[in-house]
Amino acid sequence: MKILLVLLDKEIRQFWRNRFLPVMTIVFPILVMLIFPWITTMEVRNVGVVVVDGDRSSASRRLVSKIGASDNFSLLGTAPDFNSALAALEAGEADIIVEIPDGFGEIRAEEHRNVSISANGVNAVKGALGTQYMLQTVMRTQAELLGEKMPFSPADDIAVLNLYNPTLEYRFYMIPALMIILMIMLGGFLPALNLVIEKEKGTIEQINVSPVGRLPFTLAKLIPFWIIVLAVLSVAMLIARFVYGLTIAGSAGAIYSASVLFVLAMSGLGVTVANHSSTMQQTMFEMFFFVVIFVLMSGLITPVESMPEWAQWITRLLPPRYFVDIMRAVYLKGTTVAELWREYLALGGFALLFDTLAVVAYKKQA
Amino acid sequence: MEERNAIEVRELTKRYGGVTALDRVSFEVGCGEIFGLIGPDGAGKTSLFRILTTLLAPDGGSASVNGLDSVADYRQIRRQVGYMPGRFSLYADLSVEENLSFFAALFGTGIRENYDLVAPIYSQIEPFRKRRAGKLSGGMKQKLALCCALIHRPSVLFLDEPTTGVDALSRGEFWDMLDGLRRCGISILVSTPYMDEAGRCDRIALINEGRILGIDTPQGLVDGFDEGVYELSGDDMSGLLARVRAERGISGCYPFGAVHHVVAAEGFDAVAFVARIAAEGFSGVSMQCIGAGIEDVFIKKMGR
Numbered sequence: 140m141k142i143l144l145v146l147l148d149k150e151i152r153q154f155w156r157n158r159f160l161p162v163m164t165i166v167f168p169i170l171v172m173l174i175f176p177w178i179t180t181m182e183v184r185n186v187g188v189v190v191v192d193g194d195r196s197s198a199s200r201r202l203v204s205k206i207g208a209s210d211n212f213s214l215l216g217t218a219p220d221f222n223s224a225l226a227a228l229e230a231g232e233a234d235i236i237v238e239i240p241d242g243f244g245e246i247r248a249e250e251h252r253n254v255s256i257s258a259n260g261v262n263a264v265k266g267a268l269g270t271q272y273m274l275q276t277v278m279r280t281q282a283e284l285l286g287e288k289m290p291f292s293p294a295d296d297i298a299v300l301n302l303y304n305p306t307l308e309y310r311f312y313m314i315p316a317l318m319i320i321l322m323i324m325l326g327g328f329l330p331a332l333n334l335v336i337e338k339e340k341g342t343i344e345q346i347n348v349s350p351v352g353r354l355p356f357t358l359a360k361l362i363p364f365w366i367i368v369l370a371v372l373s374v375a376m377l378i379a380r381f382v383y384g385l386t387i388a389g390s391a392g393a394i395y396s397a398s399v400l401f402v403l404a405m406s407g408l409g410v411t412v413a414n415h416s417s418t419m420q421q422t423m424f425e426m427f428f429f430v431v432i433f434v435l436m437s438g439l440i441t442p443v444e445s446m447p448e449w450a451q452w453i454t455r456l457l458p459p460r461y462f463v464d465i466m467r468a469v470y471l472k473g474t475t476v477a478e479l480w481r482e483y484l485a486l487g488g489f490a491l492l493f494d495t496l497a498v499v500a501y502k503k504q505a
Numbered sequence: 506m507e508e509r510n511a512i513e514v515r516e517l518t519k520r521y522g523g524v525t526a527l528d529r530v531s532f533e534v535g536c537g538e539i540f541g542l543i544g545p546d547g548a549g550k551t552s553l554f555r556i557l558t559t560l561l562a563p564d565g566g567s568a569s570v571n572g573l574d575s576v577a578d579y580r581q582i583r584r585q586v587g588y589m590p591g592r593f594s595l596y597a598d599l600s601v602e603e604n605l606s607f608f609a610a611l612f613g614t615g616i617r618e619n620y621d622l623v624a625p626i627y628s629q630i631e632p633f634r635k636r637r638a639g640k641l642s643g644g645m646k647q648k649l650a651l652c653c654a655l656i657h658r659p660s661v662l663f664l665d666e667p668t669t670g671v672d673a674l675s676r677g678e679f680w681d682m683l684d685g686l687r688r689c690g691i692s693i694l695v696s697t698p699y700m701d702e703a704g705r706c707d708r709i710a711l712i713n714e715g716r717i718l719g720i721d722t723p724q725g726l727v728d729g730f731d732e733g734v735y736e737l738s739g740d741d742m743s744g745l746l747a748r749v750r751a752e753r754g755i756s757g758c759y760p761f762g763a764v765h766h767v768v769a770a771e772g773f774d775a776v777a778f779v780a781r782i783a784a785e786g787f788s789g790v791s792m793q794c795i796g797a798g799i800e801d802v803f804i805k806k807m808g809r
Contacts, residue, residue, distance in 0.1 A: 145610040149599070156598040156637075341594035345653070348558050348588040349611040350580065504560055504579065 142351055146359030150333075154363060164329075168321050168371045172378040175317050176310045179440075185213045186269035189224040189233040192217050198244025202254075202280045206237070211272045225257075234259050235269050237277075244284065303388070303471045311385050315466040316439040318375045319401075319459055323433055326368040326402040328426055331409030334360050335422040338413070347503040357498045361406045368402040369395070388473030396476065397465040400486035404458045407493025414500035433459045458489040509572050511536050511661050511692030512557065518565035519552050519715075526552040528715040529566065534661075534694055534708075539687050541706030542696040543799065549715040550696040551591060554665045557694070558588045570661055584612070587659035589650050591666040591696075597639025601630055601649055604638050605656055612657035622689065623652045626682050644675035651682065655691075662686065664695040668702065680705040700800040711803050718806035723799060730797035730805065732756060735767040735775055739790035748782060759804060766801060767792070 154160055188206055192199050207214040215233055218224035227233040236257040243254065254277050258266040337343040346356060376394070379385040387394060409426065416422045434440065436450065437459035443451055454460045461482040468474035476483060512534035519527040526549045534540040542550050555561035556568050559579035568575040570582045595604045602616075605627070609615050620627070630645050630652070638649060647667060654662060664683075668676040680702065683693055687707075695706065703709045704723045711718040711726070719726060737758070739745050742765065749758040749767055757768040769775075775792045783790055 141613070142611070145607065149596070149603075149607050152603065153596065153598050340597070341590060341592045342596055344560065344590045344594050345588070345608065346611070347560055348583055348586065349608070350583050350613075351611050504562060 140355075143355040143358055146351070146355055147362060150359050150363050160329075164325060164367055164371060165374075168325075168375055169378070171317055171321055172314075172375050173382065176314055176383060179313045179317070182309050183265050183268040183272070184210055186211060186235055186265060186272070187215050187233040188212045188235050188237060188273070189215050189227050190217045191219070191221050191224050191236065191238040193241045194239045194243040196244040198280075198284055199239045201283075202237075202239060202243070202277065205276055205280055206273075209272070209276065211269070212276075228257070228259055234262075234265055235273055237273060310383055311471060312467070314379050314383060314385055315470045316463065318372060318379075319437075319439060319462055319466060320434060321371060321375060322368050322398065322402055323405055323430055323459060325371055326364060326405035327409040327430065328423075329367065329409070330360050330364045330406045331413040331422050331426055332419065333364075334410055334413035335416060335419050338417055339419055353501040353503065354498055357410060357494075357501050360410055361403075361494070361497065364406050365399070365402050368406075369398060372398050385470070387470055389469035389475060393469045393474075393476045393479075394466065397462060397469070397483060397486060400483065400490045401458065401462045403490035404486060404493045407490065407495075407497040408458075410497035411493060411500050414497065414502070433457055436460070438463045458486060458493075461485040461489075509536070510534060511538070511571060512540070512694060513569045513572075514553070514557070514566070515568070516566035517553070517556065517563050517568055519549070519556065519561065520564050525715050527556075527563070530712070530715070530717055531566075532710050532717060532720050534692055536692050537687055537690050538707045539683055539693045539695065539705070541703055541709040542694065542712055543698075543700060543703050543709050543803070544696070544712035545698055547714075548712045550712060551665055553712075554588070554590075554663050554694075554696065558586060558663055559583060584657075585659055586661045586663060587654035587657070588663045589654040589665065589667055591669065593646050593650060595638045595646070595650055595653060598637060600635050600637055601641070602634040604649060605652055608653040609656040614657055616656065619656050619658055622658055623655050625685055626655075627652045643671050644678075647671055647675070647679065648682075651679075655686070660691060662691050662693045662695075664693065666696050666698065668697060668699065676702070700798065700803065703799040709799070711799075711806060713803075713807050718803065726799060726802045727797050730802055732768050732770050732797075732805075733773055734795055734797045734801050735769065735773075735792050736761075736795050737765040737767050737790070737792045738763070740788045745782075745787060745790070748785070748787065752778070757805065757808065761800070768801065768805065 190203050190206065192203065203214070203217070206212050212235075215227065218227065218236075221236065221238055224233070224236040224238075228236055236255075238255040238257070240253065240255075256270055256273050256277070258270045260266040337346075372395075376387070376391075408429065412425045412429075413422050416425060436446070436454050437443070437457050438454070439459065443454050443460060446454065465474075465479050465482045465486070468479060510533040512532075514533065515531050517527050517530045518525070528549075530549070530553065532540075542553065544550055552561065556563050556575055557570060559575050559582050562576055571585055573582050573585075575582060596607070599607065605623075606616050609619065616623075626648050630641070630648050633641065633645065638646065641649060651664075651667070654664075668679055671679065676699075683695065683705070687693060697703070706723060708720065708722050709726065710720045719729075721729065737745060737749065742760075746758060746760065746765055749755055749765065754773060755767060755769045758765055775794060779790050779792045
């Protein structure tokens, strides 16, 4: 116990003496939380639209002005024919071509004149969502025109209500994910690098020849980063609250208890990796391997449910997957620990596994 | 009771893949002895140190420190030895004082309790105790490293190339410090690639390519050299080298700093030889008999 305090004292002194680390652990999370929620959005805005107006009626002008007024679109102009519009799309200026046929305004049920929408599918998300938005715009215009001609509206609008995130604010979906990415980066990389630097500099040799046991040594490598990561999480939650107005629907205790388990697992993984590598490069590469898998497969960005069956099986082996579920559920829905006991249990299991590995993998003797 | 050896190494073997780093190495170091391992880089010195300090497991043979087996009793050995690795391995971002008290604390002790032991060395760097270890000069780093290896009062000290990269004056001072430690009863195993430092040891082992070439006192090794060694110089040094090597009755000739060393059996007539090669056109040739040095012993044993 006394040894652990001696080692911790050394780690903390070294942390503050480092020119780069304290700054990074403060600035990096703040930057991530201030910048990325604005960037990592799945909402598509400013889809470039070129209109080929074959109708030139008040009805077609109404559709064009609706397109121009929408935030989702930026109306680049009209083209005389489809081919010149296609040239704009090929040049990369436009994303969508809307071709309004002659007779668009004279809506009769029996002979329907189709508006054609052609989208650039290179950016699949932009193409698909842009088309979707455009369809809605065209249909709404048609419904309006129809309503003006026939006094009785044929159909009521379908009512949509988004529970837990009423405005479907993509940022609210992403902010808990960004917190998790921060915790993966800081909780995993910092202890791993700290340990492998001792290996590279050879300072670990002196420790190895001393009677210091591997348990206090490993704990001294882990504990400072548990504290750092929880502090960073607190800052991130304050930013979420005061910059984006995102409050925790559930309890902060549920967030913190999951975070403790998660950072225990991540730091254990980091130290295990460092124990098996001899250089910083090796450690970084291995850690990046895990981080890429964690970020892409844990449901941070794309939902686990839409992955192929085999991939969903893999996600069960990833600690962040459970943490993602907990964070989003507690943050947005207000789910309680009791309801999420399986996820907490899984995280606890990973924490135990990785921290045990971290201690066992540290070998003083080659 | 018979006095126990501080270190005993028996038939020690270590392989890395197909490379044999240590090949059936045996020697012992008595209590209070300074024992030098003299050999070039890659001779296996560091592997030997790592086995004795319990960092590496041998593939064959055994090593013991204070009668404790390096594999079975590694925990006890770690309490009793001090190790100074070849590379500076203190915390560069901690101050001199912080490093020393950290290493003391690792062994559950403090600077004050052991101040008397390190005082002769530590007093030299104490004025800089607030300075970060990384900002010390090479000689001061080495003194601090020695202090850190000593602060828990080890009975056996392992110093792996402690003087490599240190200026000649500091090297001399360092050996004086080791003499002082020996008087405190500490046994020291020290390695060096510098042959001139061999004379400061009580006994030395010459080691090359994982094999011990000879073990004796420095004087004993030199006395055992049964041939004459001559120092040769002249205007055309490279021409001389080729000419002497072609001469019958000469067992070796090699560059030695600015001169050549010529090894020849007893009865070799140097005066007649100089006259002969001067007649062949070599100018400014001088040749005189000198005593063999450790390096001459090393080269001779290596050639065998």
